[in-house]
Amino acid sequence: MSTTLGSTLPDDRPHPERFTRADVGWTPHLTPLAEEELSDRHRDGLVDAGRAKSDYFRLLARDPEVLKARTLVDKDIFYNTAEGLPRADRELSATAASRRNGCVFCASVHSRFAAHFSKRADDVDRLLDEGVTTELGERWDAVVSASVALTDTPSAFGETDIERLRAAGLDDLEIADVVHGAAFFNWANRLMLSLGRAVAPA
Known part of the structure; x- marks a missing residue:
């Protein structure tokens, strides 16, 4: 017999203690x-x-x-990378949004991809440990800053953010990919946080 949608699932497994690239x-x-x-x-x-x-x-x-x-x-x-932003930077955008929103699960998934594709695991870990204001170099700082602006108040993202991304070397298609990655995960984080919760790595 099918279980009704209203059924709740108590789960006493511990919450993660921090943001991590481990398998949350x-x-x-x-x-x-x-x-x-x-x-x-x-x-x-x-x-x-x-x-x-x-x-x-x-x-x-x-x-x-x-x-x-x-x-x-x-x-x-995330996978249509024939043009536009490299995969590492797309994953960085999603990681920054997830870190800002407090979605430990999404941050763990996308930080693993960001570290893998960029080969900059130490920098990704600093973003997780220190937060979205840590300095990672101008290109990544611009991507993180734009992602955070979109996450906090989408309508506040604007010309200044775009100019910073352009100054960091991103073209219009790459900027669109930053926006897409952050906007999608800004929404996806809220969905995951509403429907369940993260569980600490084993």
Whole structure:
């Protein structure tokens, strides 16, 4: 029998004590669909078959058309790197938004990618440890600053932020990628923080 959406899931596993690149877990406040409940419509919404193992995506699969649209946007922002911003900087933008919003889970995922693609693990760790005002070099500082401006008050992001990004060497397409990465994760953080909470690494 299907579990109702109103069912809550108590979970006493500890919260993470800090931001980290380690493998942070996530536990939902509401009951996700069970794998055996997933219909062809749900699986189409997941886009990737492997996401059926994730509590988060099985929870979002309760509205599969919206989940599919969300996932395709996510993939286009981060994986469509033939032009525009390098993958490392896209991941940095998402990490900065997640760090600012306090989403430990998203920050852990995207900081791992940022460190991997940039080969600047020490700088990524400083961003996690010290926060979004730490100095990482002008290009990364400009990306982080723009991402934070979009995260705090999107309408406050404007000409000054764009001029700083241009001065750091970014062209218009790269600037658009900074905006997309930060804007998407500004929204995604709030969704994850509303539907569940991070769990400390094992």
